Amino acid sequence: MRRLRPVRGKERRKKPIHDGCFEIRNPARLLVVAPRVPCPVKSEHISDAVASVIGPDFTIAFQPIVDLELREVFAHEALVRGLHGEGAYExxxxxxxxxxxAFHEACRVKSIEMASMLGMRSRLSLNVAPNDIAGPAECFHTAIRTAERVGFPVDRLMFELTEGEPVADLPALAATFRSFQRFGFTSAIDDFGAAYAGFELLAAFQPDVVKLDVSFVRDIHLSAVRFTIVKGFVAICDELRIQVIAEGVEAPEEVDVLRRLGVRLFQGFLFARPGTAVLPEVAWDAA
Structure with a gap:
């Protein structure tokens, strides 16, 4: 299986290509727990046009994705939140x-700014809706320029395709994500098995990571059907050299079963809840 590991040595890059994008050679993927430092929630660099649309009424929370084999933080997912604790859907x-x-772009900008302020040293997972993507240059442009401006290493950006809407142009989407991989970014499919994130999408392109939907994770230790489905899915991903993240884990028994099936990456309340002012500490001994 293709494993995303720390790489020693200094990052090397070519000159910029098409509209602010960079080709990355030997990207350093540093997977360590980040320090806890305070962070203001106000973003001062969102354009006036975007700010007039969204207003100053949201912030970003970060939730760790942990590698239990290495006991390191694989990534932090950026999650939009209201200033009074409202969830993403609200x-x-x-x-x-x-x-x-425009709102999604503003969320990605603020996510990168806050990750830099917090001293994040893991990957930063940014959600991307399928129909946000008009083409590789446009998709990369804002995130890369923001990362360069605030000093966040662009090779630590992870683009996570969300499943909340149907894909209007699957070939274009697949081409964009193949570009992500060529440029050295980590690509992921979120909530695999739910709504529109299924095998048709996986057949079109093979990301670095697939996040298994919580519906397959919940109580897997009590369900022979879920066990069989996940066992087969992990085998498929292993054959395709794709890593699997089990999301929404809340019970040690779920982790035990999933680890026996070959899963090593986990995200859920069992290990850490999302945090807004600091990067959450991981409860490594919870499982």
Missing amino acids: VLGKVQAHHRF
């Missing part, structure tokens, strides 16, 4: 459809 529900792309 915040996103207030955004009008024609403003959605």
Whole structure:
């Protein structure tokens, strides 16, 4: 299986290519727990046009994705939150459809800014809606320029395709994600097995990581059917050299079964809840 590991040595890059994008050679993937430091929630670099659309009413929470084999943080997923603790669905529900792309862009900008302020040293997982992606240059442009501006290593960006809407142009989406991989970024499919994230998408392109939907993880130790499905899915991913993240884990028994099936990457309340002001500490001994 293709494993994403720490790489020794200094990052080397070519000159910029098409509209602010960079080709990365030998990207250093540093997978260590980040320090706890305070972080302001206000983003000062979102464009006036975007700010006028969204207003100053959201922040970003980060939840660790842990590698239990290495006992290191693989990545932190950036999750939008309201300033008073509102969840992502409540915040996103207030955004009008024609403003959605601008809002998603603003979320990615703030995520990178806050990750840099917090001293994050793991990958940063940024959610990307399928129809946000118009082409490789446009998709990369804002995230890369923001990372360069705030000093966050661009090779630590992980683009996570969400499953909340149907894919309008699957070939274009697949081409974009293949570009992600060529440029050295980590690519992922979120919530595999739920809604629109299924085998048709996986057949079109093979990401570095697939996040197994919580519906297959929950109580897997009590369900022979879930066990059989996940066992087969992990075998497929192993054959395709794709790593699997089990998301939504809440019980040690779930982790025990999933580890026996070959899963080593986990995300869920069992290990850490999302944190906004600091990067959460991982409860390594919870499982």
